[in-house]
Amino acid sequence: MLANRHSSFDRNPPVIIGGFPLSNDVLVVHGGTPLKGEIRVRGAKNLVSKAMVAAVLGDTPSTLHDVPAISDVDIVRGLLELHGVRTTMSGDQTLRMDPTNVVIAGVDEINVHAGSSRIPILLCGPLLHRLGRAYIPNLGGCNIGGRPIDFHLNALREFGAVIDKQPDGMHLSAPQRLQGIKYTLEYPSVGSTEQILLTAVLAEGVTELRNAAVEPEIIDLICVLQKMGAIIKVHTDRVIEIEGVDRLHGYRHRPVPDRIETGSWAAAALATHGEVFVRGAQQADMMTFLNVYRSIGGAFDIDDGPDGGIRFWHPGGELSPVALETDVHPGLMTDWQQPLVVALTQAHGLSIVHETVYERRFGYTAELRQMGANIQLYRECLGGTPCRWGRRNFLHSAVIAGPSQLHAADLQIPDLRAGFSHLIAALSAEGTSRVFGVDRYITRGYEDFDAKLAALGASVERP
Numbered sequence: 001m002l003a004n005r006h007s008s009f010d011r012n013p014p015v016i017i018g019g020f021p022l023s024n025d026v027l028v029v030h031g032g033t034p035l036k037g038e039i040r041v042r043g044a045k046n047l048v049s050k051a052m053v054a055a056v057l058g059d060t061p062s063t064l065h066d067v068p069a070i071s072d073v074d075i076v077r078g079l080l081e082l083h084g085v086r087t088t089m090s091g092d093q094t095l096r097m098d099p100t101n102v103v104i105a106g107v108d109e110i111n112v113h114a115g116s117s118r119i120p121i122l123l124c125g126p127l128l129h130r131l132g133r134a135y136i137p138n139l140g141g142c143n144i145g146g147r148p149i150d151f152h153l154n155a156l157r158e159f160g161a162v163i164d165k166q167p168d169g170m171h172l173s174a175p176q177r178l179q180g181i182k183y184t185l186e187y188p189s190v191g192s193t194e195q196i197l198l199t200a201v202l203a204e205g206v207t208e209l210r211n212a213a214v215e216p217e218i219i220d221l222i223c224v225l226q227k228m229g230a231i232i233k234v235h236t237d238r239v240i241e242i243e244g245v246d247r248l249h250g251y252r253h254r255p256v257p258d259r260i261e262t263g264s265w266a267a268a269a270l271a272t273h274g275e276v277f278v279r280g281a282q283q284a285d286m287m288t289f290l291n292v293y294r295s296i297g298g299a300f301d302i303d304d305g306p307d308g309g310i311r312f313w314h315p316g317g318e319l320s321p322v323a324l325e326t327d328v329h330p331g332l333m334t335d336w337q338q339p340l341v342v343a344l345t346q347a348h349g350l351s352i353v354h355e356t357v358y359e360r361r362f363g364y365t366a367e368l369r370q371m372g373a374n375i376q377l378y379r380e381c382l383g384g385t386p387c388r389w390g391r392r393n394f395l396h397s398a399v400i401a402g403p404s405q406l407h408a409a410d411l412q413i414p415d416l417r418a419g420f421s422h423l424i425a426a427l428s429a430e431g432t433s434r435v436f437g438v439d440r441y442i443t444r445g446y447e448d449f450d451a452k453l454a455a456l457g458a459s460v461e462r463p
């Protein structure tokens, strides 16, 4: 069994020569072995990191259970510590956060986290409420589109924040208590909805948010905030109403399981002709994915007992091509797109995938083509409704002709989800691949993935 090598935010960046890092940040994958066995998923990365930010709003400590050991959690923890929040992680991955002495952090110290994540932007509201000012470093996150923050900044200004953008980051201040707003998002953005929730809960008066995102992780964040004393009503048609309160206290919470990680292992089971039981996975938030999985020809079985999960497997026979479109919840999540595309390279016929959330989320297909996949990208909105990226020169639709026998290659991971897809492709390919950048990218969102691969019988090694 391989050791847990999840990375930490203070790890040195790898030396890159000739396009590939020379450090040991590489996994050698001997493909062709079906993944078989059981792994467990913990709390969703995209809830845990936000719940950690929410803890800053409380005037007593918070406790978050089932926190995954991933580097994105390390980054947020580092930022909280810099702002005086004392954090302790216990052996069972329970995180305790004590925000009773929140302080202003130094710009240089905060800038250490520049470019590492998108979470720092969500600290705006909590820090403005607690300290009257905030400094936010330049953001990071995966290079899958322009990823502007205009919705965040427009809303914050309406709440009454003053924003001073500098080359290295943003200084914000709240000359007086922030005031509730009426705001309609141009697009149901996850991060902007969270920004408005985290700011509105302690603002004076009522906030009405229209065209809000309603992803399960957002509903879970609302549960966290409600535990803290917030009053939030989720109406029909993406309308959320928040009644500002004067104080919030700490919470104790067990997060929703990570549905992106669940979908990633499910796709790996399909692409490698294997069988993976994902303990901790829950059906309700996976419904759209499960429908697609079944349409392709994948099989699954749900155990909804107390420590249950979902078993995913390739039932034999041919996989079927499908036409897919990613969308905001309850549509097909964009983060499921890349692992599913790898599985679709094994389907018999033409599949169409229209990516409507991000404009540049097919970059990783170049490597899949290098491995023998037959994937063509198009600028048009193929097979579905026109989206924001149509006629704007973005290659955001893909046609996948399968099945293709994938063969081994040297792969450079470009981002988190694409990285896991490269790994799936290497696992299902013939021969030995080298996947570079695993510690840098995959450990941002996949806990203990070396150990999980070993538990599933993958033939992988660290050189």
Ligand code: EPU
Residues within 6 Å of the ligand: 045, 046, 118, 119, 142, 145, 146, 147, 148, 149, 150, 151, 152, 153, 187, 188, 189, 190, 191, 192, 213, 260, 334, 335, 357, 358, 359, 416, 417, 445
């Ligand atoms: N957008 C704007 N302006 C804004 C904010 C967003 O135009 O101010 C646009 C974006 O450019 C994008 C769309 O709105 O085209 C959706 O972006 P959203 O704000 O929903 O994404 P996010 O909050 O930055 C989160 C997840 C992503 C996930 C998306 C969509 C986190 C930390 N990240 O990003 O997860 O893909 O929602 O569900 O929660 C990942 O986990 O690997 C990941 C990329």
